[in-house]
Amino acid sequence: MLFDTLKELCELNAPSGFEKPVAEEIIRRLDGIYDYRVDNLGNILAFKKGKATPKNKIMLSAHMDEVGMIVTGVLPDGMLRIGMVGGIDPRVVLGRTVSVGEQKLPGVLGTKAMHMQTEEERSTAVPADKLYVDIGAKDKEDALKAVPLGTPVSFCGPYRELGEELICSKAIDDRFGCAVLLEMLKSDLPYDVHVAFCVQEEVGLRGSRTAAYTIAPDIAIVVETTTASDLPGVEEERQVCRLGKGPAVSFMDRSTIYDRELYDLAFRIAKEHDSPCQTKTMIAGGNDAGAIHVSRGGVKTIAVSLPGRYLHSPSTVVSKADALAAAKLIPLLAEEAASL
Amino acid sequence: MDVAELLLTLSGCTGVSGAEQPVAERIAEIIKPFCQRVEIDPLGSVLASVRPAKEGYPTVLLDAHMDEVGMIVTYIDDKGFLKVGNCGGVDRRLLLAQRVIVHGKEPVYGVIAAPPPHLSTGEERKKVPSMDELVIDIGCSPERARELVRPGDRVTIDAPGARLLNDRICAKASDDRAGVAAVLRAVELLDKEEFPWGIKALFSVQEEVGERGAKAGGFAADCDIALAVDVSFALTSDAPEHKCGRMGEGPMIGISPTLTASISDRFVALAKEHDIPYQLEVMAGETSTNADALGVAGKGAKTGLLSIPLRYMHTPVEVTEPADMENTARLLKEFIKEGGELYAV
Structure with missing residues (x-):
């Protein structure tokens, strides 16, 4: 299911500022089922009522645009x-x-x-x-x-299975995030969640800035894709993260110093559920967390990212096992963060 | 035959130098109905005996190479990544993050990488990795990789063709499948015509690694006249104008000390007479095409060269205009059909 959605979204063309094809597909999947609005920039701000309203207002986000x-x-x-x-x-x-x-x-x-x-x-x-x-x-x-x-x-970078359990496609960054959040919305949620599908991440974290302003969350979880350099000839400490070792949760990158409590929580949950999770071993990259965590009076923020080789190319390569582990971790993290 | 369709079909076949069998089979199948006999020579070239010459008349050899770079x-490393070398002239500047097909036990998809990818900024982004630094990621464990792939297997860039504006065609290996298409089309055009000359066609292997197929094939064909059909540079704004022809303006007729002047002249005269657009390509010595090898194969042959203008040579996005292939075929047809007493033996 996750991979069908991912494939459909990856095959759409939506460079920053031209997100309409992806936005339309996401709206097609939300329409009549969830509350949503489209803001002035084109962000889709969706809301799903859970069984209870949590102590902390939770926003999950992914960006729709691609390079x-x-x-x-x-x-x-x-x-x-x-x-x-x-x-x-x-x-x-x-x-x-x-x-x-x-x-x-x-x-x-x-x-x-x-x-x-x-x-x-x-x-x-x-x-x-x-x-x-x-x-x-x-x-x-x-x-x-x-x-x-x-x-x-x-x-042009068609979605294709690669080797034993990898996927190769353009635009996995960040249709993966969009796909995970669409799938998550379908499940029974214990708490209310706000989900932002953002525009213009790749040109300066612009959509998420207004999305975070409008939603005004207490805690934000960014679902992303991040660079893995686990290739022969690259020293281990420069590999950043590795395919097959689970989603990457970072303590710091070029845009954000992540909330330590949420960082620890992510690893604790992964361990409790016997699910792989890795940290990034280099301060590299950046994502919408950079705009979100400084929104309004500040937002405790964490990013869960799918490791991808050859990011920002027509041939990004990711692991299906990592994708499934991320899709499992994210709702659990949202649930626990809601009551922190 | 529609040459555009034919080019896209041929481009879809694999045939890296020294491993041309898939494209050879397809070509043999297409030309067979027009021939007396089609054989595959010891190096793998397709040699087609189209029709014999009448007594006293010459047999002309039409050549186009079928191999691609x-x-x-x-090598397969202990993580399952593949190391590769180039077969023919590969432009290394465009290899990063290219999708490839490794022609192993079965077609295996892969992506070309050079560490460290994408952490690089500024200076590093100006660098072009050497072949030695490149790896192919096929997403397999070393065990599985070794089951599927062996050293010696060929790798092609996964580049589906496309139809551009103004009927132009983007297709990998158009160098020299565009030439192959023109020769096949010429053979078809001549099929129902009456004339005394004989025709053989050679679809040669290993041009890209040193015209090796033409050396052996030219010898075996043993013709008095050999016409090579290859591609040459079509002008783009980043290229020197004096080295380029123009796309859509007809076959480039080769003129060179190593080519037979009377053949070049005859091409020009026939093009004018039959209103076939043409351009001249003057070279000062060897032509870097099979014409060089064909001219000195065996007892030697009178040699001519027609080149189809092509943009972005040796990249996976080579572009040609079908009208240039059709006009090349027309010019070949007139040359042979109207040969008459010329070059009588």
């Missing part, structure tokens, strides 16, 4: 200039097909043949400002007929 |  690109100009020969939306290593887009705009026009990011490159060019990455998308247009006018400036561009 | 598994 992508946006058309910033057209060259005389009809090539589209692009800007990166969110933190993309330009090395992971060259030599790939992309999907341009709502009409999903195929485009490619090519380069002059290696035969015409100098030795230095061959070993230097093509910087983002030298990348262009070829949609087959004959010239500038031809291109602009099909693609106006400001059109979003998405990775 | 790719990678080859060299």
Whole structure:
């Protein structure tokens, strides 16, 4: 169930600021069942009544947007200039097909043949400002007929099973969070919960800022995806976290020093339920917690993240076992946090 | 045959240098109805005897290479990750986080990684990993990895083709499946025509690692005229203009000291006569195509070269325009059909 939802959500294209396809799918699943509203930025703020109203108002959040690109100009020969939306290593887009705009026009990011490159060019990455998308247009006018400036561009990275128990897809960051929260809403909940599906995380934690303001929670749980660098040749302390070792719960990253009580609680619950859980062994990354924990007068915040290799690429790789362990931990954590 | 359809079909077949069997089988199947005989030579090339020459007339060999650049598994490490080397010229700048198919016991999906991924910022993002630093993540335990994959298995980038605007086609291995498509189409166009020349077609292996298939195939075909059909650079704004042709403006007729001048001239004359768009590609010596090997195979052959303009050569997103393939096929057809007494033996 979780993976069906995840696959459906990952296959939608929603770079930051263009979250509509994902928002519509989430609303389709909420409509008529749960209370929800869509705020001025496009965040979906849902509420589900539980068996009781808890001592602490709990907000769970995930972001709907994904990293992508946006058309910033057209060259005389009809090539589209692009800007990166969110933190993309330009090395992971060259030599790939992309999907341009709502009409999903195929485009490619090519380069002059290696035969015409100098030795230095061959070993230097093509910087983002030298990348262009070829949609087959004959010239500038031809291109602009099909693609106006400001059109979003998405990775093509179909959802696929990889190896023994891994998944590979674009946009797992953070459709995973969206999928977990949608599944959680379906279950019987002991307490009321607020769930925020946020916009614009990848361009500065912007949606979650207003979502947290409106919901005004006491405690927030961010459901995310985080970098795992568990590859050969990477020293153990630089691996950050590892696939197959359960969800990652961090004490500190680049945006947040997490609430210590919630941090300890997450590990205690995982241990009690014999479910794997790991800490991040490097201060790296950041997520909506950075905006949420400083909302209003301050919010005790924790993030539970699915470890993913090759994050912010068309081919993020995660473990199904980790995903299931996270999906198990999150409702338990919300339940206990509600009565802290 | 619709050349665009044909190119997408051929692009979907696997055939990294030295392991061309899947694409060879498909090509043999397609050309068979037009041929007297189709054989696979000892290196794996498809040699098709299309029709014999009438007494006193030459047999022309049409060549296009069917191999594609790719990678080859060299080692499986103790975590189940694969190490690879390149088969032919692979542009390393576009490999990170690419999806690949490892052609093992069964097709195995994988992702290319170079540690440390994505912690890198600034300076590190400008670096291009060497082949040696790359690994392929197939998500398997070392035991399972060794069951599925052996050193020597080929790896291709998982790149489904796409139709772009203006009928242009994005398809991996268009170098030189676009040439293969043009040769197949030429053979079809000539099928019902009356003319005295004989035709053989060679779909050669291992061009990308040194024109090896053409060396052996050219010898075995033993023709007096050999025409290589390959791809060449189509202009993009990041490329030097003087080295490029233009997409959609017809086959690039090769002119070079290593090619037979009278063949180049004949191509130009026929293109003008039959209103076939063309461009000239002048090279100062060897052409880095099979024409180099075909010209000196065995007793030697008069050699011509037609190239289809292609963008982004040796990337998984090579782009061509089908009209250029169709026009290449038309020009080949006229060359053979109207050969007459020219080059009579």
